[in-house]
Amino acid sequence: MGLAVSALRPVPAAERRARGSSVSYRQTYHRRIARKILAEFSHERALSPVETSPGAYAVRSADGGTEYRFRAEILSLENWAIDESSIRRVRDGEELPVDAVALVTDLAPMLGIGPQSLPEYLEEFVNTLALSADRPDERRITARDLARADFQTIEQTMTEGHPCIVANAGRLGFSAEDISRYAPEAGNPFRLVWVAARREHCEVATVAGVDYDTLLADELGAGTLAEFDSVLRESGRDPDDYRYLPAHPWQWDEKVRKLYWADIAEGRIVPVGQSPDLYQAQQSIRTMFNTTTPARHYVKTALSIVNMGFTRGMSADYMRTTPLINDWVRSLVAGDPYLTGIGFEMIYEVAAIGYRSPTFDPITRPGSEYRKILSALWRQSPVPLLGHGEHLATMASLLHLDHHGDPLVSAFIERSGLAAAEWIRRYLRTYLHPVAYLLYRYELKFSPHGENLILVLRDGMPARAILKDIGEEVSVFGDPEGFPEGCSRALTTEPDEIRNLGVLSDVFDDFLRPLAAVLHTHGLVSDDEFWDLVAESLQEFVAAHPDLADAFARWDLFAPRFAAVHMNGLQLRNNKRMVDIEDSYASLIDAGHMLANPVAGRVGRWPR
Template sequence: MSASIDARAAGQSLRAAYDRRIAAKIIAEFCHEQALAPLETAPDQFTLFSDDRQTEYTFVAEILSLDSWAVGESSVRRIRSGAEVPVSAVDMIVDLHEQLGIAREKLPEYLEELVHTVAIGADRSDERRVTAAELAAADFQTIEKSMTEGHPCFVANGGRLGFSAHDVAAYAPESGGSYHLIWVAARTEDCDFAAMSDVSYDDLLRHELGGDALEKFFDVLLFQGLDPDDYTYLPVHPWQWTEKAARLYAGAIAAQRLVILGPSPDRYQPQQSIRTQFNVSTPTRHYVKTALSIVNMGFTRGMSADYMRTTPVINDWVRRRVGDDAYLQSLGFEMLYEVAAVGYRDPTFAAITEPGSEYRKVLSALWRQSPVPRVTDDEQLSTMAALLHVDHLGDPLVGALIERSGLMADEWITRFLRTYLHPIAYLLYRYELKFSPHGENLILVLRDGVPVRAILKDIGEEVCVFDEPSDLPESCRRALTNETDAIRNLGILSDVFDDFLRPLAAVLHRNGLLDDARFWAVVADSVHVFVADHPDLADRFQKWDLFAPSFAAVHMNGLQLGNNRRMVDVGHSYDSILDTEHRLTNPIADPRITDPQGVHRA
């Protein structure tokens, strides 16, 4: 009996710890976005009052560079009517929702997303909790399924609205499971299939399915009196088929315009980017990304045939443009290309909807290269998001990696920046290409805990192309963007510095691994080295200044609260999402930090 009570108490303690962690993040991120304005009652001690002034939250925090609030999780206290009560992330949002600008009618849905987010860490079974020290030497997919932090800026980042509890257990990445995809055949005239120039439809299917599965699918169609040459095959997420496509397209199924072929021969593990699946049976085969009509972190996660027919073409163009670049090769930097895509257009719904409609995003898939064939036996793959991961004991994974490497923390960060910051900045300044370089979109290659190179993914849907290159195909024009020179540097200052390096600096600082000021001095040194390595880009460095004194902030949580189903239009200019009234001070702009030779000055 006592063991059962102890286990229950330990579980409650872990849930309370994760609840408190999200509560601290609510304070940190909404203070960063200036939605909350705590009262400083003593040095580094703050108080927040609820909307009705009946509840107060007290906490200890350091305000770091980029308005980054390093909140002590254990310091957060909730006091109501003079008595201390347990800290709850959900209660905190209810207490503060008016200050946060959450309309009362929108509050329940946001709370649903928040409850699910807390559960990612809090409700994990003991056998699926892995310590940071173990993860530092773990395999690629063990790291992937062990993540609990989600997007570093969004608070409610694990909503998965539309999934039941059973679905979460079956299909959510933190559940650690795997499953077969469902393959269907669709009349070819209802489909858009596209591939990169060196990929054919037949070769793709043979690579992904193998000869035996293809023969079985062939026989399924023949048995029903159908000609396989009249159909295009595509994989579907099992939830998407059961909950969405099979009902929505019942008429097409009855008319045999859509035919179920059977399960994939291989099993797939869901990734943090939840509609992307990794082949755990044959890891050298491609990732498969499929439409998934659930709401998660500001978007409904469908995929349209309109995008699928151009995604591989964009990948082809990016590969031609940068694939042979000597500097990127010297860094070991690579991209995982989306080699092929297919989208189904239901004749009824296509006729009555416009591009962008969720009814055009129900049945699509793309294939992305796997990183597994690109590493040697002494190298380790890890999502870059792992650098922000803190385990159930409160230990950061980045600290375990630094310890494993045997390097000083600042030297480890210097090497990391060379693998991550330098190629992303180079793509922007040399080729005028901006990607989405957040933690889930980068895969690190590590050797003995040291980052040695990086691999970028999500090319076709995320790339922004500037200045209308003459060789850009007409079908790729959706990737064009028109940011002015004045904000072009946000591809680094906002997307890299604020979105990823800011939370990384906070993890290092809070855990005594590297002081925030020293972290940004290392970043400044790294940027100076990068600029010095490319004197031919001096005019662009001047126009798109990486050392600008300040830059406009993007309030990501505010965007999500404004519309959690379509936060922004994909590919939309920064002009529509910046808060021009909120300027962040650039932490590497201070000339006292460092000079171009890397000599620190007082």
């Protein structure tokens, strides 16, 4: 199904290790991210590599003076599988070291990066590169060891970020010291700052059956709450007049204490202490996992840094509606016999609180960054959902390559004892099937990329999946009965011809495409066999749900072609809000770029 074919020899692990001993890891990661730049911008057609000989390609810089040469296969979905060891940088006939930053600068006009936006994009890009290139040797873990590691060790070892977006870890606003304290890859647990805020300025919402004050007692303990009460009483204030909420330490120092200094001076906001438990930042950076008591909830807080196309604040406007959306989704899918039967779970955002500034709220509109300064929500932990012998791993880990270039997915397969094809079959049943089911049964589209899905494994074998980030990521099609008032931001109306992008774009292009490249280039499963397995899995899924035949016909998963979404292009258009939650899905696609569906025409082709 590829557009061109050349023999990319999988490099044996021993040879990669030998290379690692002679080439610094810094150079290794310069090559690795240079490969991603060339691959993803070629996939988005911002670059048009010229084939110079079978399997060999070249891209010239905007000024024509530098040439980047490499070997590649073009796999399904215009997926450029580039041999990073083959990348050469040649200027005026002289070969120079591969420098990923110079590559961005050389190609900037072709990538659509103008002179005024280039410095800021480079700042995000350099921060992303440093995430892996500057990791201390003692923090580097081999894929084989990582396959047996615990949930949070895997989480903090991830360095790839979003599989499609190149500058995916900009953290604009963080200092170097902040990164060492609060970045997920640093793996340093920290305590949250707790404040009391006047009740009349707070928006509080919970799902049915959850009381906010009871939740805080469970999360903090009666002793800590008593200490917070004492702080208020000692300052002459009545605890009954306040709500307690957490803030990220950086947000407290850099935003709340500055913008809300008058609120603090006048007692509308009162700092009362720190969390007794320690938390570790997750890949999504503003979500924290409780490392002291893992069964307690995740805490997600406002964090006004620019990271991967968004300023990561959170508003009271969203906090008011997020638990209501979660509650409605839960009421819709809870107890579904199919989802229950395959062990699929969602972890819900059960409570949220947001502070409304009496200074900034009256003069701003919803969506303003000045409304996104002090808010928090609680999401269920996946730990209580584990059965005997089960362990957790972010799905993003399936794309992880260690410092030797060995893929973690290969180590998972090895640990499971399964053949690679059988491992993939089981994985697709845990991931692809429930995501497709939610779209076709309930008309719910999520954002099921690697970081938003947690795999439940048994000895490295995929057993089931847990979906998170419900309230902010869900898109609800149509006008469903009983949908909560005031939550229209989650509703979407899309034409039939693009509803299937919830699988074809969000799953196929955004995650399975890069996974296919890892499997193919490391000799685990060829690209052609991989998409045969996906086609087989989809047909198995369709056959199991004959009552959804009309929906399958309307939103065809085997459609010959589908429209591409250019993730890097969206980020370059606006790095602080690459996607507006109120935009239709149709507004995000590039109508002029149609991708050939890799499962079209494959039904019945797979090996038995």
